[in-house]
Amino acid sequence: xxxxxxxxxxxxxxxxxxxxxxxxxxxxxxxxxxxxxxxxxxxxxxxxxxxxxxxxxxxxxxxxxxxxxxxxxxxxxxxxxxxxxxxxxxxxxxxxxxxxxxxxxxxxxxxxxxxxxxxxxxxxxxxxxxxxxxxxxxxxxxxxxxxxxxxxxxxxxxxxxxxxxxxxxxxxxxxxxxxxxxxxxxxxxxxxxxxxxxxxxxxxxxxxxxxxxxxxxxxxxxxxxxxxxxxxx
Amino acid sequence: xxxxxxxxxxxxxxxxxxxxxxxxxxxxxxxxxxxxxxxxxxxxxxxxxxxxxxxxxxxxxxxxxxxxxxxxxxxxxxxxxxxxxxxxxxxxxxxxxxxxxxxxxxxxxxxxxxxxxxxxxxxxxxxxxxxxxxxxxxxxxxxxxxxxxxxxxxxxxxxxxxxxxxxxxxxxxxxxxxxxxxxxxxxxxxxxxxxxxxxxxxxxxxxxxxxxxxxxxxxxxxxx
Numbered sequence: 001x002x003x004x005x006x007x008x009x010x011x012x013x014x015x016x017x018x019x020x021x022x023x024x025x026x027x028x029x030x031x032x033x034x035x036x037x038x039x040x041x042x043x044x045x046x047x048x049x050x051x052x053x054x055x056x057x058x059x060x061x062x063x064x065x066x067x068x069x070x071x072x073x074x075x076x077x078x079x080x081x082x083x084x085x086x087x088x089x090x091x092x093x094x095x096x097x098x099x100x101x102x103x104x105x106x107x108x109x110x111x112x113x114x115x116x117x118x119x120x121x122x123x124x125x126x127x128x129x130x131x132x133x134x135x136x137x138x139x140x141x142x143x144x145x146x147x148x149x150x151x152x153x154x155x156x157x158x159x160x161x162x163x164x165x166x167x168x169x170x171x172x173x174x175x176x177x178x179x180x181x182x183x184x185x186x187x188x189x190x191x192x193x194x195x196x197x198x199x200x201x202x203x204x205x206x207x208x209x210x211x212x213x214x215x216x217x218x219x220x221x222x223x224x225x226x227x228x229x230x231x232x233x
Numbered sequence: 234x235x236x237x238x239x240x241x242x243x244x245x246x247x248x249x250x251x252x253x254x255x256x257x258x259x260x261x262x263x264x265x266x267x268x269x270x271x272x273x274x275x276x277x278x279x280x281x282x283x284x285x286x287x288x289x290x291x292x293x294x295x296x297x298x299x300x301x302x303x304x305x306x307x308x309x310x311x312x313x314x315x316x317x318x319x320x321x322x323x324x325x326x327x328x329x330x331x332x333x334x335x336x337x338x339x340x341x342x343x344x345x346x347x348x349x350x351x352x353x354x355x356x357x358x359x360x361x362x363x364x365x366x367x368x369x370x371x372x373x374x375x376x377x378x379x380x381x382x383x384x385x386x387x388x389x390x391x392x393x394x395x396x397x398x399x400x401x402x403x404x405x406x407x408x409x410x411x412x413x414x415x416x417x418x419x420x421x422x423x424x425x426x427x428x429x430x431x432x433x434x435x436x437x438x439x440x441x442x443x444x445x446x447x448x449x450x451x452x453x454x455x456x457x
Contacts, residue, residue, distance in 0.1 A: 071450070123404050123407055126403060126404040127404045130400050130401045130403075130404060133397060133400050133401070134387065134388075134391060134397065137388075137391035137393045137397055138390060138391050138392065139392070143390055146454065147387050147390055147391070147454060149453070150383075150387060150453055150454050151384075151387055151401060153446060153450055154380075154383055154384070154405055154443070154446055154447065155404060155405060157443065157446045158380070158404075158405050158408055158439070158442070161408035161409075161435060161438075161439055161442075162407075162408055165408050165412050165415070165432075165435055166411075168415060168431060168432070169411060169415055
């Protein structure tokens, strides 16, 4: 309850600041954001798009983590944790894809052009989709948990290869080089603070949704088990 | 150790003999490849297509042929109800490597036939640097078999085996496919062997990583 209230206020402040702080060429006041050449006001997406993409990766890693823990300990609860994380990950992955595509329409002139970043997030979507397709195709609970954990592991070990193969095929237009040129962050302190606050807020949001989801799934599985019926994942 | 190697070979020979008896791969997969290449030929007509498109299409044929053939080793165990017996008779890792070996042989043979037919019948598909192309096809076949074997073990336990197989395999195989398509494109453009070295390094490390990870987690899939 306290977390929910805190997150509500925190994210409202982040949204208001992210959308309303003025962007000026020469930031003088503490509330001025710098203009990033080539992005201008479109740079504001960084406060919302990057955290959603970050969440989808975080969710995938925690699904992987709990999947591995399930395989080691065979605790039914770890499977619920893993699947809940994957479900939230899928949702945020979709959000990141859609916000990115809308932004691309205004920056690149097209919703989709198979930029390396778009390809990687598309593959992440495919993995999440395949993960749930697999889960829905296995009836036995323990088998479903073990198989989906194994699939997450195999998918997890092949994902890093994209970072090596994609730059060899097509160079990216993703504005990371504009904001983060030569490893130096081109954001002033204010922009960085709002960005980090948003990142922290979204991470908290993820934790809140995830614990709710785990609780709900747990109650559902307990109640169906006590009725002696089949459980739904 | 030698006992383990003998079990691996025994599992491989078992699948090999059952393949020789049913001729599934030779008949069904051979026809699949011929059908697909015929469709490509009909759709191209006498026009031909740019080399990069044709090198991509070759791997589309190879991918779907693999997806219709490489799941057989595990699915047939489930269909015939022999997986329990196999669990009792051989250690899990021996089953995995035996099946992997069978899929390797099947995949290399199938892709060799596909490549020969494709090169012979599809207009405009020229390979200027043969060394790149041969290494790409070989490493591609090995990598395809490596990833396809563990996914086959997974889907053999699920309900909708046929549809699920390409769905689960595609995201896993995409880095491999992108690398081999790129290498094939380089081969058709007549690049030097060194230019494709990056692709080959990636393919080799992909194979090592996937086989290691699969062997580690295989028991969780296989054992009941």
